Amino acid sequence: MKLKSIELSGFKSFAKKTELTFGSSVTAIVGPNGSGKSNIAESFRFVLGEQSMKSMRGKRGEDLIWNGSMNLARAGRASVRLVFDNTDRALNLDFDDVILERVVNRDGGNEYYLNNSPVRLRDIAELLSQAGIGASGHHIISQGEADRALSASPRERREMIEDALGLKSFIYRRAEAEKKLEKAAENMREVESLRRELSPHLKFLERQAKKIEESEQLRQEVRTLYREYLAREVRYLKVTSARLGRERMEPSREKTELDVTIERLRQEVGAKKDDAQSRELVHLEEEGRALRGRRESQSRELGRIEGEVAAHERLVRERAEVMVKISDVNSFIDEIVAALGGALEGEFSALRRAAEKVIESARGFAARATGASAEEDTFPAEVAARKQAVEEELRALRAQEDEVSRKVAELRARIEGEKDASRDTERALFAAMSRRTQLEGTLARLAGQHEVLAREKQAFEDAVREAGMLLGSAAFEYEQYQPLSEMELPLSDEDIAHEPRTAQDERRRTLERKRIRLEESGAGNAEDVMKEFRETTERFQFLTREIDDINATMASLRELIEELSETLRTRFSEGIETISKQFDEFFKIMFGGGTASLTVVRTDLRRAASEDEDEEEENKEKEEVQEGVEIGVSLPMKRLKGLHMLSGGERALTSIALIFAMSQVNPPPFLILDETDAALDEANSRRYGDMIETLAKRSQLLLITHNRETMSRAGILYGVTMGSDGASKLLSVKFEEAVAVAK
Numbered sequence: 089m090k091l092k093s094i095e096l097s098g099f100k101s102f103a104k105k106t107e108l109t110f111g112s113s114v115t116a117i118v119g120p121n122g123s124g125k126s127n128i129a130e131s132f133r134f135v136l137g138e139q140s141m142k143s144m145r146g147k148r149g150e151d152l153i154w155n156g157s158m159n160l161a162r163a164g165r166a167s168v169r170l171v172f173d174n175t176d177r178a179l180n181l182d183f184d185d186v187i188l189e190r191v192v193n194r195d196g197g198n199e200y201y202l203n204n205s206p207v208r209l210r211d212i213a214e215l216l217s218q219a220g221i222g223a224s225g226h227h228i229i230s231q232g233e234a235d236r237a238l239s240a241s242p243r244e245r246r247e248m249i250e251d252a253l254g255l256k257s258f259i260y261r262r263a264e265a266e267k268k269l270e271k272a273a274e275n276m277r278e279v280e281s282l283r284r285e286l287s288p289h290l291k292f293l294e295r296q297a298k299k300i301e302e303s304e305q306l307r308q309e310v311r312t313l314y315r316e317y318l319a320r321e322v323r324y325l326k327v328t329s330a331r332l333g334r335e336r337m338e339p340s341r342e343k344t345e346l347d348v349t350i351e352r353l354r355q356e357v358g359a360k361k362d363d364a365q366s367r368e369l370v371h372l373e374e375e376g377r378a379l380r381g382r383r384e385s386q387s388r389e390l391g392r393i394e395g396e397v398a399a400h401e402r403l404v405r406e407r408a409e410v411m412v413k414i415s416d417v418n419s420f421i422d423e424i425v426a427a428l429g430g431a432l433e434g435e436f437s438a439l440r441r442a443a444e445k446v447i448e449s450a451r452g453f454a455a456r457a458t459g460a461s462a463e464e465d466t467f468p469a470e471v472a473a474r475k476q477a478v479e480e481e482l483r484a485l486r487a488q489e490d491e492v493s494r495k496v497a498e499l500r501a502r503i504e505g506e507k508d509a510s511r512d513t514e515r516a517l518f519a520a521m522s523r524r525t526q527l528e529g530t531l532a533r534l535a536g537q538h539e540v541l542a543r544e545k546q547a548f549e550d551a552v553r554e555a556g557m558l559l560g561s562a563a564f565e566y567e568q569y570q571p572l573s574e575m576e577l578p579l580s581d582e583d584i585a586h587e588p589r590t591a592q593d594e595r596r597r598t599l600e601r602k603r604i605r606l607e608e609s610g611a612g613n614a615e616d617v618m619k620e621f622r623e624t625t626e627r628f629q630f631l632t633r634e635i636d637d638i639n640a641t642m643a644s645l646r647e648l649i650e651e652l653s654e655t656l657r658t659r660f661s662e663g664i665e666t667i668s669k670q671f672d673e674f675f676k677i678m679f680g681g682g683t684a685s686l687t688v689v690r691t692d693l694r695r696a697a698s699e700d701e702d703e704e705e706e707n708k709e710k711e712e713v714q715e716g717v718e719i720g721v722s723l724p725m726k727r728l729k730g731l732h733m734l735s736g737g738e739r740a741l742t743s744i745a746l747i748f749a750m751s752q753v754n755p756p757p758f759l760i761l762d763e764t765d766a767a768l769d770e771a772n773s774r775r776y777g778d779m780i781e782t783l784a785k786r787s788q789l790l791l792i793t794h795n796r797e798t799m800s801r802a803g804i805l806y807g808v809t810m811g812s813d814g815a816s817k818l819l820s821v822k823f824e825e826a827v828a829v830a831k
Contacts, residue, residue, distance in 0.1 A: 089178035089219055089757045091788050092171040092185065098163030099134065100127040103154040103815035110758075112803025113784040116791045119808035124816030125792050128808070129230050129762040132790075135168040135190045136216060136228075137200075137209050143230075149196040157814035167191040178219045178757070188212060217257040219757055227756035227787075229747060229764055235739055237746050238731050242689055242716020249686075249717055252750035253663040255656055262652040269645040276638045283631040290628050293621040300617060306606050311562055313599040314555045318566035320584050320592060321548050327585035328541055336534050343527040346520050353517035369499050373521065376492040377528075383485040384532055386478050391539045393475045395546070400471070493525075551596075558603065663753055664688060664717065670749035677775055678741040681724030689718045719746070740767040748779050755786035762792040773797035 091110040096102040101124035108115075108128070119125045130144045134152065138144060146152055156162030172179065172186045179186050181203075189201040200207050202215070221227065229236075237248060250259065354370075500518055556564070571579045668686040675684035691714045719731055721742055734742060744764055751759055765776050777797045783789060784801075791798055799805065807819035 089176060090173040091758050091790075092173050094128075094131065094135070094171070095169040096128070096131050096167075097169075098154045098166040099131050099168055100124065100152060100154065100166070101810065101814070101816040102127060102131075103157075103160050103163060103813070106816070106818050108806055108818065110788060110790070110804070114780065114789045114791065114802045115804045115806065116793055116799050116802035117806045117808060118793060118799060123808045123810045125808040126230065126762055127816065129228060129760050129790075129792055131168045132170070132228055132760055133230075134192075135170045135188055136221060137190070137212050139209075149192045149198065150194055152192050153194060154815070159813040160815055165191055165193045172757075179215055180218055181215070214257075214260060217260060221756060227751070227758060228760045228762075230760075230762040235743050237750075238719065238739055238743050242691065242718055243714055245717040245719070246688075246715060249664060249667060249750060250656075250660065252667070252754055252756075253659060254754045255659060255663075258652050258656050258659075262649055262656070265645050265649045265652065269642060269649065272638050272642045272645065276635065276642070279631050279634045279638065283628060283635070286624065286628050286631065290621075290624050293617065293624055296617050297621045303606065306602065307559070310599065310602045310606050311559055311565075313595065313602060314551075314559065315566045315569040316571055317592070317595045317599055318548070318552060318555065319569040320571055320587075320595070321544075321551070322566065323571075323581045323584045324587075324592070325541065325545055325548060327581045331585075332534055332538055332541060336531065339527045339530045339534070343524055343531065346524040346527065350517060350520045350524060353513060353520060356513050356517075365499060365503050369496065369503065372492055372496045372499065376489060376496065376525075379485055379489040379492060380528065380532065383482060383489060384535060386482045386485065387536055388539055390475065390478045390482065391536075391543060393471060393478060395543050396471050397475070398547075554603070558606065661688075666753045667749050670752045671746050674745035674748050674779065675721065675742065677779065678745050678772065679724055679738075683720075683722045684742070684745065685720045687718045687720060689716050690714070691716060737767050737769075737772075740764075741772060744776065744779075748783060751783055751787060755783075758788040758790060759783065760790045760792075763794065765793055765795045765798050768795065770797070777801045 093107055093109045095105060095107040097105040108117075117125050117128055133144055141147055141149070141151070144152060153166040154160075154163040167189060169187065169189045172188075173184070174181060174186045175184050183203060185203075187201075187203050189204075191199040191201075193199075198209075200209055200212055202212065237245060240248065250256065503514070503518075552564075571584060573579050573583070664686055668684075671684045671686060675682060719742075721731065721734070723734075723738065731739070731742070747761075747764070765773060768776055773795055774797055776795075777800065780789060780791070780798065780801045791802060793799060808816055809819055810816055
């Protein structure tokens with residue numbers, strides 16, 4: 089990479105556009121004092137991003153702009169445009185020419201351009217660091233700054249050497265990695281804080297979810313029990329109803345026919361003989377039918393009462409729990425009475441009366457609760473009384489019916505005995521009536537079974553309704569469910585119908601117990617809880633992954649920082665050794681002997697960590713180790729050691745030797761020396777010139793000088809003068825003319 093040109097416009101004393109091209113390895117700029125030639129060196133600082141106004145001999149950005157004169161108006165802005173030849177791609181841009189431009193306006197605002205595109209100052213700094221170029225690095229030594237390397241602190245001197253060694257890019261990268269590591273640590277603290285805040289709520293939701301899962305498992309059990317119970321019951325009801333219908337069909341048909349036959353035979357018998365015994369027999373038969381009707385009515389009433397008793401069984405169980413609690417209250421009252429029995433005498437009569445009042449109130453509460461339970465027991469007691477009365481009436485009706493049947497039988501026997509063989513009609517009537525009596529008994533038995541079946545149907549409908557309220561649409565899955573035998577073979581409807589009812593009753597009791605447990609689990613808002621649990625779990629897992637990612641990033645950054653630190657240590661160590669050797673060689677050339685060296689030193693800095701009274705443990709001295717570079721010199725023929733014992737000229741020669749040594753280790757693309765040779769005598773000027781030629785083999789040199797020896801080593805000379813308008817102008821002069829101007 090080489091310098092091609094620099095263009096100044098409105099910058100300091102260069103009011104008009106001025107361009108310098110660099111076609112030689114050594115370019116010298118000459119001119120009288122005050123002509124503005126040092127402004128060219130400062131224009132390099134400016135365009136390369138220098139932010140210190142002091143380094144550019146100003147206080148504000150406005151000081152860098154041509155301020156006008158009597159003959160030339162002031163400028164509104166100042167700009168410097170620097171062009172590099174980048175055919176070797178030393179700068180990581182795919183351009184043969186890289187153009188940097190910086191503009192400062194009257195309001196102090198700065199603009200930066202890279203190949204005419206706006207960029208940030210940081211972009212320019214990072215780009216130039218690739219080639220070891222900085223805004224105020226070792227490659228620009230302005231007038232009066234030649235002594236800077238000697239007068240700087242060890243730490244500042246180390247930074248200058250790091251710049252000379254091209255380590256700035258590594259330092260930038262390490263600083264950036266450290267910032268990212270600090271930011272990652274801050275993010276880690278925030279994420280860990282969020283996760284800690286989330287953890288208790290997640291644990292609570294986990295417990296809730298576990299309860300819901302248990303309830304769901306219980307729900308599935310209840311669902312399975314309902315499916316089997318209802319599937320068996322509906323098949324049982326279907327088969328039983330069909331069977332009762334078939335069994336009633338033939339007796340009903342036969343009884344209807346017998347009713348017609350008996351009526352006809354009665355009419356025939358009545359026409360033949362209407363004696364007292366026949367009338368008595370008819371009366372007894374009518375009485376028997378009336379008794380049967382009453383008995384059947386009472387049987388149905390008994391069935392209804394039994395249904396009420398079954399429906400009340402659940403209430404009885406719940407009431408039992410209440411009575412247990414009441415018993416506990418009474419026991420507690422007795423304990424109070426026993427405890428206070430001997431302690432409430434004499435002076436404590438008032439306390440005794442108060443305690444007795446409390447005990448009386450408690451007993452009253454227990455009595456009321458017991459009374460309430462007794463009142464609640466009134467209903468089943470009344471039902472039991474009604475059941476007993478109906479059963480007694482049924483027994484009486486059966487006895488009366490048996491008595492009537494006996495009388496009918498006796499009367500029929502007596503009538504039969506009186507009949508003769510010719511009375512065929514009466515015999516047929518009696519036979520028909522006897523058969524009808526049998527059929528009526530069969531139909532009464534079937535009617536009783538039908539009543540039981542009706543109650544079972546009602547219980548089935550209640551079970552379906554309860555299942556629907558508990559399980560929703562899943563309650564109706566029993567319609568597709570097929571019960572299996574112990575051999576896991578499908579059962580037929582007949583198999584289910586002929587199973588003992590005790591097995592189905594046991595299923596119903598098991599289902600009832602499970603159903604009550606499910607209702608008591610209180611999992612009504614399960615869907616919302618599980619949704620929140622899933623979302624919270626996902627959030628917690630996301631934060632955990634974030635922590636893992638941040639940990640991985642931090643580990644990677646620490647590894648990168650360590651690698652960069654190791655690279656910096658290695659390169660600095662190697663570089664400082666090389667610079668020290670070069671420094672010693674240049675020092676010997678400048679002084680004709682003697683020694684010079686650079687030494688890395690460590691300084692322990694102590695500082696108080698904190699003065700906060702709440703952080704007493706941290707209020708201790710912390711130790712910080714800082715590395716720097718010390719310069720050691722020994723002049724020939726003198727017993728002088730140390731920089732502070734050097735004269736002004738000796739310091740100038742030492743500074744030049746050090747600057748040239750730093751330039752040889754990692755040669756910058758260009759080196760600007762602003763009157764660094766001003767204090768040299770003729771002999772040292774020749775040595776200086778020889779070193780200039782040596783440096784020019786590896787870097788472009790821009791020399792601002794009054795020294796004729798230095799001018800003689802230049803390939804291109806630029807002269808700077810100042811006209812009557814106060815603006816600097818660039819002149820093309822011959823070497824002899826330049827020497828004359830310099831004088």
